[in-house]
Amino acid sequence: ISNMGSRVTRLMRNFNIENRAHREISKTKPKAAPRHPASSSSPREDIAEEIHQKNDPLLSMLKDIYVESKDPDPQVEEEMQRRALKYSLPGEPYGFCDVTDVPKGKLSLVEALTSVHMTVPEKLAQEYSLDPKDAKALTEFFFPFDIKIIPPKTEETKQIKDS
Numbered sequence: 001i002s003n004m005g006s007r008v009t010r011l012m013r014n015f016n017i018e019n020r021a022h023r024e025i026s027k028t029k030p031k032a033a034p035r036h037p038a039s040s041s042s043p044r045e046d047i048a049e050e051i052h053q054k055n056d057p058l059l060s061m062l063k064d065i066y067v068e069s070k071d072p073d074p075q076v077e078e079e080m081q082r083r084a085l086k087y088s089l090p091g092e093p094y095g096f097c098d099v100t101d102v103p104k105g106k107l108s109l110v111e112a113l114t115s116v117h118m119t120v121p122e123k124l125a126q127e128y129s130l131d132p133k134d135a136k137a138l139t140e141f142f143f144p145f146d147i148k149i150i151p152p153k154t155e156e157t158k159q160i161k162d163s
Contacts, residue, residue, distance in 0.1 A: 083129055086111055104129040113144060 082101040085108060102108050107115070107128055118124045118139065125135035 086114075086128070105131055105134070107138075112138070112142065116142070116144065 081104050083104050084101050102111075107130070111128065115124060115128065115138075118127075121132060121135040121139050124130060124139065125132045128135075130138070
């Protein structure tokens, strides 16, 4: 029965195929939109000549440039020094076990969370080798466990109650 169905579909598909093909071929094709003159395949001659010419004023200014290289400042090298961690999480499940030291002037996440109780920026800067203004900003703006609930603007929306 399936063989019979395939024969019928093949007959329908191949019925009058030559006439249908000639009709499609003889249809008028739509014309392409005209191209913008700037996008033509041949580059403009005046631009090509201008690109390959030497520009003497620019060359003379380029010759006046002198580049001097210096070794890094000792202060920069000092900043690149590393310090040992003061606190770390035990064990591998947390993924912090491979970190043994951090650059001076930086804190690890564990150290930042353990130093939350420090409120004196000078002490924090001295203990963790931080810049004093970074230590001050840390004590002013770093509140990892401070949650604030903002009330909705309309009365209709559901609201979470403070507990």
